[in-house]
Amino acid sequence: MQFDNLCKYLAEKYPDKFATWLLGEPTTRVEVLKTELSLEPIRADSVTFLRTQSQILHLEFQVKVPSGKPMPLRMLNYFVRLYWQYNLPVTQVLIWLQQTTNSAVFESEFRQGLTSHGYQVIRMWEQSPEPLLQDPALLPMAVLAASDNATELLTQVASEVAKIESSVQRQEITASTEILAGLRFNKSLIRNLFREGIMRESVIYQDILEEGRQEGRQEGKKEEALAMVMRPLTRRFGTLDAELQSRLEELSVAQLEDLNEALFDFSEVSDLVNWLDEQRRF
Structure with missing residues (x-):
């Protein structure tokens, strides 16, 4: 995320x-x-x-x-x-x-x-925005703080961001603030208060987007690998209990791929439990 x-x-x-x-x-x-x-x-x-x-x-x-x-x-x-x-x-x-x-x-x-x-x-x-407004590094967090008037708070944060003297830091904090503001405010309001060009040109913005894309690809691979092992396990042993399903969801893609090969040697659920216990040792 x-x-x-x-x-x-x-x-x-x-x-x-x-x-x-x-x-x-x-x-x-x-x-x-x-x-x-x-x-x-x-x-x-x-x-x-x-x-x-x-x-x-x-x-x-x-x-x-x-x-x-x-x-x-x-x-x-x-x-x-x-x-x-x-x-x-x-x-x-x-x-x-x-x-x-x-x-x-x-x-x-x-x-x-x-x-x-x-x-x-x-x-x-629930947090007061005041201590966050006092330090440029914490301004992005301030947009999520408590306020009787959220729009007014966002405006205040934008005003404080504009006061940052270093252009490099101002660009970075602007990008960070806009991204976190997306959890609370609509895009049009954010764009009205911040210069969109600064964010899109920001190195941090591009880095965050790329991390998001990579995480999305990794999550997709994991979902596919998990589905690949759940189908034969369910056919063989029926619906697994919540604890076992939770343990399977925590496996990495590589572990799920290994399990996909190992499960053909399982004859009962205890074999799956033993395999999962073995993974914790490494």
């Missing part, structure tokens, strides 16, 4: 600005960590890891509630792996970008038996 990628791009280009906003205190010397953890590959889209002098800051940007594993479990998974690798306090912030009434965006804790894990949740539509 281009919106997730854009937020990740901004957070990694201006890590000190995002860390200061989210931690509520001036933060400098912020290092962007690689998005793969040593225990196993981690999905790179929408996830940003920052390291300050005293802690790890995990940022997770989401537009829609994802299918598969619920966010509380994912956040616990990231926390354990980050703490295991870096042995530093970990602050996690899950940032929901688009307003929704889905109950999942109000969850801020994983709880199962004796295990509980909490994390910070930010719903952008």
Whole structure:
């Protein structure tokens, strides 16, 4: 999703600005960590890891509630792996970008038996735009903030963007702001307030579009590969339970292709479960 990628791009280009906003205190010397953890590959889209002098800051940007594993479990998974690798306090912030009434965006804790894990949740539509309007790097996020008059807020953001002295940064922030504004405003209003030519000529705009195209192609390949294995599995074993289907959906295209060959040796559902368990070891 281009919106997730854009937020990740901004957070990694201006890590000190995002860390200061989210931690509520001036933060400098912020290092962007690689998005793969040593225990196993981690999905790179929408996830940003920052390291300050005293802690790890995990940022997770989401537009829609994802299918598969619920966010509380994912956040616990990231926390354990980050703490295991870096042995530093970990602050996690899950940032929901688009307003929704889905109950999942109000969850801020994983709880199962004796295990509980909490994390910070930010719903952008509830946030004050004032701190975001004070820093050029955060202006794109401001268009998603709370306001009694959304059009007036967008106008104010456009005015602040126009004040950026560096033409390169102004072009970049304009493009970023227009893209995120698309989550909330119609295109005609955005075009009226921003110069469309700047956005279309922007390098970041072209990069985000290309990332979106690549993700779309990859998602299409995955859907095709998933359908290829689901058909014979369903014919052989009937409708799979929700947990098994969820595990299948999390497989990569390469893993699904391997499964497509391996499933001919399966005689019962337990063979599929064992195969999936084996994948977790690599």
